[in-house]
Structures are given as C-alpha cells and as structure tokens.
Amino acid sequence: MTQAARDQRIGATILELHNISLAFGGVKALSDISFDVKEHEIRAIIGPNGAGKSSMLNVINGVYTPQHGDITLDGVRFNKMNSRRAAEMGIARTFQNLALFKGMSVLDNIMTGRNLHMKSGLLAQAFRLGSAVREEIANREFVENIIDFLEIQAHRKTPVGRLPYGLQKRVDLGRALAMEPRMLLLDEPMAGMNIEEKQDMSRFILDVNEEFGSTIVLIEHDMSVVMDISDRVVVLDYGRKIGDGEPDAVRSNPDVIRAYLGAGH
Numbered sequence: 001m002t003q004a005a006r007d008q009r010i011g012a013t014i015l016e017l018h019n020i021s022l023a024f025g026g027v028k029a030l031s032d033i034s035f036d037v038k039e040h041e042i043r044a045i046i047g048p049n050g051a052g053k054s055s056m057l058n059v060i061n062g063v064y065t066p067q068h069g070d071i072t073l074d075g076v077r078f079n080k081m082n083s084r085r086a087a088e089m090g091i092a093r094t095f096q097n098l099a100l101f102k103g104m105s106v107l108d109n110i111m112t113g114r115n116l117h118m119k120s121g122l123l124a125q126a127f128r129l130g131s132a133v134r135e136e137i138a139n140r141e142f143v144e145n146i147i148d149f150l151e152i153q154a155h156r157k158t159p160v161g162r163l164p165y166g167l168q169k170r171v172d173l174g175r176a177l178a179m180e181p182r183m184l185l186l187d188e189p190m191a192g193m194n195i196e197e198k199q200d201m202s203r204f205i206l207d208v209n210e211e212f213g214s215t216i217v218l219i220e221h222d223m224s225v226v227m228d229i230s231d232r233v234v235v236l237d238y239g240r241k242i243g244d245g246e247p248d249a250v251r252s253n254p255d256v257i258r259a260y261l262g263a264g265h
C-alpha cells in the first residue's frame with residue numbers, strides 16, 4: 001500500500017493520553033505525557049533505555065495507574081484503566097519477555113487468545129454440548145487462519161519452546177491476534193532478532209494493520225526499524241516527550257538526535 005493510500009485509511013482519534021505522570025518512589029518514569037492514536041494507524045513510541053516506553057504501554061493497558069492524567073478511549077474518559085477493561089475494549093498486547101506456554105503447541109498457544117471469545121460456560125464445554133462444540137470449531141477455524149496468515153503452518157503442532165526466537169515472537173503475535181483486537185500493543189516486537197527476522201516481522205506488522213485493520217501501538221528501542229513502518233512516532237527520553245510526528249520530522253528533530261547520540265546510538 002502506498003503512503004497516500006495508508007493516509008486515507010487513517011480515521012478519527014480513538015485513544016488520547018492526557019498529561020500522564022507516573023512515578024515509582026522517587027523515580028519519575030513518565031512526566032506529563034500527552035499524545036493520541038488514530039484508528040488504523042501504526043504509532044510507534046521510541047526512546048533510549050529507561051525512557052519510559054514500557055511504563056507507557058503498561059499505562060495504556062491498565063497494568064499501571066498513573067498518579068496524574070487520564071485516558072480517553074472511544075470518547076470515554078478514564079483515570080483508571082484496568083487490564084480486564086482494556087481487553088474488553090479490544091486492546092491486546094504482546095510481551096517483550098514472551099508470555100507463551102513453552103511446552104504447549106503453537107496451535108494451543110494461539111487458542112489461548114480465544115478465551116475472551118468463548119461464550120459457552122465451563123459445564124457446556126466439559127460435556128461437549130452442541131453449542132460448545134460449534135463454538136470450538138469456529139474458534140479453531142479462526143486460529144487456523146491466523147496460522148496460515150503468519151506462515152507457521154509447518155509448526156502447528158510443535159511445542160513453542162522448540163522454535164527459534166523469531167518464530168516464537170510470531171506465535172506471540174498470533175496469540176494477540178486471536179483476541180481480534182481493535183488495538184494491538186506490541187512490546188519491542190523486533191528485539192533480539194536478526195536482520196532477516198526483523199524484516200519478516202516488519203512485513204507482518206504492516207499486513208496485520210492492512211488485512212485485520214487493527215490499530216497498532218508499538219514500542220521500540222531501535223529507531224531505525226520502526227521508521228519505515230510507522231505513520232507517526234512519539235519519542236520519549238527520561239520520561240519526557242521530546243518529539244512527536246511523522247518519521248521524517250522526528251528523524252531531523254535536534255532533541256531526538258541529541259537524545260540518541262547521548263545514549264550512544
């Protein structure tokens with residue numbers, strides 16, 4: 001898709017962070033941060049080590065409650081998001097330290113992402129009543145489509161722990177996609193990957209955004225890998241926002257250059 005076509009796809013603002021501040025004891029992880037996310041965009045949050053990226057992601061999905069500021073999601077304003085509400089509102093995430101069940105197969109790991117969509121109760125599932133069986137078949141089909149989409153068919157039955165790291169990250173993305181998220185939060189999706197794996201992951205992120213229509217917020221330490229795929233980028237440094245805009249503008253922002261040079265990048 002060309003950038004012009006992508007720009008056309010981008011819709012209204014769906015998430016707004018207003019003046020978020022978060023401290024751990026005396027450490028200010030986030031100081032007065034505001035930015036927004038528009039429907040269907042790929043929004044990156046970048047910054048050197050300790051800049052506050054993970055904290056920001058954890059505020060968005062309700063793991064951390066900021067001391068100041070609030071969040072507006074679909075026009076509803078919260079000062080306290082929680083993980084359950086975030087999931088119900090269609091926010092799914094991946095983790096930097098993979099949260100997969102290493103002994104379970106690729107298929108079963110991705111199936112765990114369907115839990116929120118299971119309507120029949122445990123009893124119906126235990127006795128395999130008609131509705132539960134139909135539901136399981138539909139969920140299974142959904143998961144098989146994700147497996148095809150992520151090109152991991154050959155590994156469907158393989159325990160996740162036996163796969164190379166790059167493929168495990170892809171399974172983690174599949175698990176999040178199984179939740180049919182409206183917004184996907186990706187926690188350093190390219191960390192620890194070789195160049196080829198990074199290119200593959202970049203392509204999958206673009207494809208997910210295009211084909212599933214998910215809005216994507218991703219945090220990344222290495223700015224070079226996100227510039228090509230992001231519509232807009234927020235830059236954090238020591239818990240403050242020092243840049244926000246399209247990749248070209250951010251790349252030539254003197255404060256951003258200074259922060260990255262200062263951090264030895």
Ligand SMILES: Nc1ncnc2c1ncn2[C@@H]1O[C@H](COP(=O)(O)OP(=O)(O)OP(=O)(O)O)[C@@H](O)[C@H]1O
Pocket residue numbers: 024027028029047048049050051052053054055056221
């Ligand atoms: N649970 C916590 N308890 C205490 N301090 C924390 C906690 N989480 C983060 N911090 C501190 O908050 C600051 C921001 O950390 P954060 O992990 O959000 O940064 P980051 O940009 O994600 O860094 P990295 O790229 O290294 O993952 C750091 O000084 C960190 O030590």
